């Protein structure tokens with residue numbers, strides 16, 4: 001045994017402190033630049049953690065839409081207010097920018113001919129014929145289980161627990177639904193990838209990595225506010241941006257299914273939540289930009305991809321079929337946003353909103369918001385967990401809430417692709 005361990009000397013302790021200090025410094029230096037290089041500088045002209053767009057890529061949309069088609073989509077689906085940021089003339093459209101010079105004007109189609117928009121996803125009408133019993137044959141589906149699970153859910157405020165019953169954790173419930181859904185979609189022929197397959201976040205960043213960014217956004221604010229913003233930037237912004245990179249660069253699916261459970265306000269104490277008599281269903285389509293959102297140059301750029309790829313047409317047709325199957329399978333009423341909320345109603349249980357996920361994922365996004373997690377009956381169904389077959393829960397005979405969710409999606413997709421694809 002070395003002598004210094006038997007009787008610590010001042011020199012020995014000093015040596016240990018120096019070694020530990022050096023290791024800490026080395027770790028800081030070796031980790032620091034890598035993490036920091038993925039975080040841009042804040043710029044009020046960009047959304048949080050957004051980067052300057054590569055404007056030249058927009059020229060790939062030359063000749064895809066006419067002036068009238070562009071303006072109709074812009075005003076009917078995407079803008080809540082007047083157009084202040086798109087310079088439109090009979091030749092084409094140019095996004096206004098104070099960050100970049102030389103923004104290209106995307107030219108409009110002038111006659112009946114249209115160029116095909118480049119896009120990695122395929123609408124149903126472009127898929128090859130499918131066998132009758134496999135209507136999803138070859139369809140690439142990404143399932144995005146909303147939020148993060150386990151201990152992270154508390155930070156996200158997607159967690160509550162009554163006494164010592166099972167905690168209600170949205171990020172774990174969406175993952176369980178995804179795991180039940182994936183094999184059933186595969187048996188109908190789909191190629192399925194989960195965007196998140198564990199309770200953990202997809203992003204490598206953590207709130208501490210974003211503290212500097214938060215401090216620059218809230219210059220002079222109390223430390224508690226900076227901490228809270230750095231957490232939100234982690235679980236909301238950085239997490240969705242990491243998922244978008246996976247969706248657009250690796251998975252490149254035909255559609256994304258974003259699984260969520262809804263909630264009514266349950267009060268400030270998650271161990272003493274208010275239960276609600278309300279329960280409902282809706283789906284969120286991409287659209288309805290607030291003036292403060294379209295003021296961001298990267299959001300204008302992302303919107304250009306949505307409009308020119310004609311994403312809304314496929315997304316709306318799919319969402320209509322899925323909303324119909326959900327309302328029938330669950331018996332839930334369609335949710336109505338209260339007047340003044342930034343949303344456009346597009347049909348029964350269908351609302352347009354500009355969310356980070358449905359803006360960044362460059363393909364049709366089916367964003368589900370069924371069940372109020374703190375509704376009394378839903379709470380009991382969650383406590384019952386997943387089970388096969390039917391069971392009496394909260395006074396009625398039901399499937400498990402997860403299987404009811406799964407089956408509603410299966411029915412909607414089968415109806416849509418079964419009717420849109422030609423059989424073999």
Ligand SMILES: [Zn+2]
Pocket residue numbers: 146147170260261262
């Ligand atoms: Zn959610």
